[in-house]
Amino acid sequence: MxxxxxxxxxxxxxxxxxxxxxxxxxxxxxxxxxxxxxxxxxxxxxxxxxxxxxxxxxxxxxxxxxxxxxxxxxxxxxxxxxxxxxxxxxLRALGAMATAWRTQCSAHRIAVVGSAGKTTTKEMLAHLLRRFAGSDDAVLSTAGNFNNLIGLPLTLFRLTPEHKFAVLEMGMNEPGELAKLTPMGDPELLVLLGVGSAHVGQFGSREALLEAKAEAVRFAKDSMQILYDTGNENTREIILKYGDDHPTLTFAVESPAEIRASNIRVEHGKGYRFDLDFGGKVFVVHLPMFGRHNVTNATAAAAAAFMQGVPPEMICSAFQDFRPAAMRSEVREQNGVTLVVDCYNASPEGMIGALDSLKDWRVPGETGKLHLVLGQMLELGAESRELHAQVGKHAAKLRPDAVYLFGEEMRVVAEEWKGEKGGVRFCESREEIAEKLCESVKPGDVVFFKGSRGNKLETVVEALK
Structure with missing residues (x-):
């Protein structure tokens, strides 16, 4: 090309x-x-x-x-x-040339949009499509989080005639961004994940945030199919307001939908099993990764793959060898210590979901200690203090043995922890966190890392080697 x-x-x-x-x-x-x-x-x-x-x-x-x-x-x-x-x-010229390049390729294009879970869902869907196509080279997917007005054009320039599918992650941090990205990628299928509080501080209100997310629908061709989560109130609102002209399919976890996950069973330390219903045909899926929220991501990926013609049997079996990208629901065993590294990004919903999943991951009866390393959540605006306080209250319910808080917004979490069990320390630097962990962590312990990307908590993880 x-x-x-x-x-x-x-x-x-x-x-x-x-x-x-x-x-x-x-x-x-x-x-x-x-x-x-x-x-x-x-x-x-x-x-x-x-x-x-x-x-x-x-x-x-x-x-x-x-x-x-x-x-x-x-x-x-x-x-x-x-x-x-x-x-x-x-910048506009880059996007225009990428659009011209994309028109030369016949790959089926699927876009993934939402507040959380985009990258994991994108990676899951690409994994399923590669299995279906029989070749890794037949599927293009966004590298890392190249999902903005620079990243999407660079992704499109990687398209070749050999690609049968292109899985495109599209993000945004200001109004008008998805209005430009959507025509550029021109998806045939939009996977609309849950819309939550991520970036709400940059938009000023929930209503403004929803309007910005809705650009992925408003600026698409009427022929674009939409796969959306019926379990998310904000997503339903977007479809109700702007989705009438588009063919749709629904997915959900434990809520009514055309493709539905239910009966989630915890396999402590190993992941989850759940039933996946494809319009009356039910299959059992084994998802070997941390995080109950990833059942939702897997259901979205499965539904999107099904819409591309992948047989349900192949979808469900392919999940068994899926592995997440670095720092996204990643579990590492290091010197007898379990590190749960989920610090690529964080929203209030994602933080609470990940904390809840720790209860699933820990094996009952294990005596190892639980250490939480929590970095601040960025771009929450005027609601930041309240949302951080909510996370603090939720984390306290886990009764962790030690908590290390980082970032100015996490001071309110330290306040919420007063009177709760567990040693809580607000740390001024990543080096301080690493030093305290090295002194206290023992084989059999679990250390959980979660926070926005700007905290760079991965440097603490590396210091523990």
């Missing part, structure tokens, strides 16, 4: 300051001056704290075949060595 000079010009509406040769074409795009490859077209993005226009000479030295800029004077030092395309906004 490639884009010609004319296709690039048409997509971006730009102007060639230095015209390319007649046979010029692009087979790869880069936005990172550190990793740009020979022959890549380099797009000079500009943000609040960076401006890639400063590195144009460097990327040309590394072999970039051309550059896309929004400031003509920045390209003058190149002295015409490579083609230069001037556009009004390089």
């Amino acid at each position: 490639q884009l010609s000079a004319d296709e690039i010009l048409k997509a971006t509406g730009g102007e060639w300051l230095v015209a390319p040769s007649a046979d010029f074409c692009v087979t790869a795009i880069s936005t990172d001056s550190r990793t740009v490859g020979r022959g890549d077209l380099f797009v000079a993005l500009k943000g609040e704290n960076f401006d890639a226009h400063a590195f144009l000479s460097s990327v040309v030295e590394k072999g970039a075949s051309g550059v896309v800029v929004e400031r003509a004077e920045a390209a003058e030092p190149l002295q015409g060595r490579v083609p230069v395309l001037l556009v009004k906004n390089t």
